[in-house]
Amino acid sequence: SNAVAFKKHYKSRAIPQAGRIAGAQFQQEGAEAKDAQLVKSKSLDDKTIAFMFSKRSTRTRVSGETAVKLLGGAPMFLGSGDIQLGVNESLYDTSRVVSSMVDGILARVGHHSEVETLAKHSTVPVINALSHLYHPLQILADLQTLVELRTPFTTDLSSLEGVTIAWVGDSNNILNEMMVTYPRLGVNLQIATPEGYPLMQEALDRANEGLAKEGGKGKIIHTHDPKEAVKGASVITTDTWISMGQEEESAKRLKDFAGYQVTNDMMKGAAPDAVFMHCLPRHKEEVDDEVFYGDKSVVFQEAENRKWTALAAFDAFFGKWKL
Ligand code: CP
Ligand code: NVA
Incomplete structure (x- = not known):
């Protein structure tokens, strides 16, 4: 639901196509104070999020990097040419090492078990940025x-x-x-x-x-x-x-x-x-x-909504996450 607040704040213009499928109803806007606080909180201040991507991406990378930036953090893109994700180093070792230095990991992988292995051994939250099985964002x-x-x-x-x-x-x-x-x-x-x-x-x-x-x-x-x-x-x-x-x-x-x-x-x-x-x-x-x-x-x-929902998801799972 915070995606709506982020979109309203940073976009503040009419939503195209609004209310066009059957049964549409327009409701009043609300919760302005809570929204303002959410946007001000910059929950990734001083934090770094590793983007470990073993496959190409336009939307997930652009929405993700801009979202991290808006939350006050720094995205660190690690493509398959940059790191050893499953190549020449085990996922276990990669997960232990990277998670000891960053505050969150966004991982785009081949087989779903790779993101599960990363998550299992990471000391910081891991979000699936696409696996063969799922694409939650x-x-x-x-x-x-x-x-x-x-x-x-x-x-x-x-x-x-x-x-x-x-x-x-x-x-x-x-x-x-x-x-x-x-x-x-x-x-x-x-x-x-x-x-x-x-x-x-x-x-x-x-x-x-x-x-x-x-x-x-x-x-x-x-x-x-x-x-x-x-x-x-x-x-x-x-x-x-x-x-x-x-x-x-x-x-x-x-x-x-x-x-x-x-x-x-x-x-x-x-x-x-x-x-x-x-x-x-x-x-x-x-x-x-x-x-x-x-x-x-x-x-x-x-496609644009990838950004507003990434903001909300990263705020909740990277920014406001606590052990
Ligand atoms: N829809 C989507 O995830 O696009 P990308 O592969 O470009 O990130
Ligand atoms: N099914 C596609 C989705 C890309 C966003 C793929 O896995 O390549």
């Missing part, structure tokens, strides 16, 4: 975007109850993050992946555990038919068919995903006021220019 930005589309200027996640999101694409980290997040908030997920691309059991199990613990009325439906997935949905979303590290499978994947490109024709099968979302980076094969740059697309608002 992305879905925080998606949630902020969805709330803006539904109930602008609020932090009211409950307003998302009953919204249906259609995913037409690969079974990957972004979809997994949606599966473990949305149903708990009462958001339905209608998923289409091609034959041979099943949902990942680990993520499904975690989604079900979350539901069992916290309740939540969102349903997950899985099909191999994009038309069925988009039926009645308020949001259509997808991601690249070839995630980082899967480049060798490109030819096969391009063939397997035939019929999965999001086009205006596909959007017609959704709710009349449906919007299009995408975590980016985007390639033309999964969504054509007409949709991606068209008036249903909220992708650049979604």
